[in-house]
Amino acid sequence: MDENEKDDKLAVLIDADNAQPSIIEGLMDEIAIYGIASVRRIYGDWTTPNLTPWKHTLLEHSIQPIQQFAYTTGKNATDSALIIDAMDLLYTEKLDGFCIVSSDSDFTRLSQRIREAGLTVYGFGEKKTPVAFIAACDKFIYTENLRKEDDEVEDTISSPTGKWSTNELKGDSRLVNLLRNAVEDSANDDGWALLAEVGGNLIKRSPDFDPRNYGYKKLGDLVEATNLFEIDKKSQNGSGKGVVIYIRDRRTRGRR
Missing domain, CATH: 3.30.420.610 (LOTUS domain-like)
Structure with missing residues (x-):
């Protein structure tokens, strides 16, 4: 193990509606720096075609898909399922931290509550993520930084020339x-x-x-x-x- 890697037990909870399969390899590599991904779950309505690209990726990285039907149009039941599971894990598992993968501000209060319990929260989301969720995390990593070189053409965060001068x-x-x-x-x-x-x-x-x-x-x-x-x-x-x-x-x- 690299000298920078830790043995902290982490729960990785992914909002499939607000994350892309292209980040998963970089995401898991990044999480390995902070600890061991003991729990790996991803939430969404897997009966919908828009989540199909995730399926092969989940098998490769042993991520458990959690089915959550959309009860009504315009309401995100996925967020609620993730939050409920996170609270269950907080009280029933011996964890050192959580990795919440989403660009959704709905997880702001969840992050605050986990930190109040003394655990570390690592947030992962796109640059469009609301500042409230970013500030609620101990550390926040932009997923644009996690994509492999072939996927970075449209997602460069730095200056147009690459490294900032x-x-x-x-x-x-x-x-x-x-x-x-x-x-x-x-x-x-x-x-x-x-x-x-x-x-x-x-x-x-x-x-x-x-x-x-x-x-x-x-x-x-x-x-x-x-x-x-x-x-x-x-x-x-x-x-x-x-x-x-x-x-x-x-x-x-x-x-x-």
């Missing part, structure tokens, strides 16, 4: 302020902050923060591209096998 990054005042505040919160007396701690503070401040939103796979690459921070890479325990990265706002040096 230094000027584009600097021009995003929200990003700049978010990074600087996270570094300041994590810094020691000399202004240096451990990159891993900065990453944790970024998620606390903005659950949907993800370097992939700007075309970068890793936070360190994004930070370096902004050219706003000094970077110091140190060998862990002098072994040379691991590197610990520290960063400092360039303005800090100028004030000292």
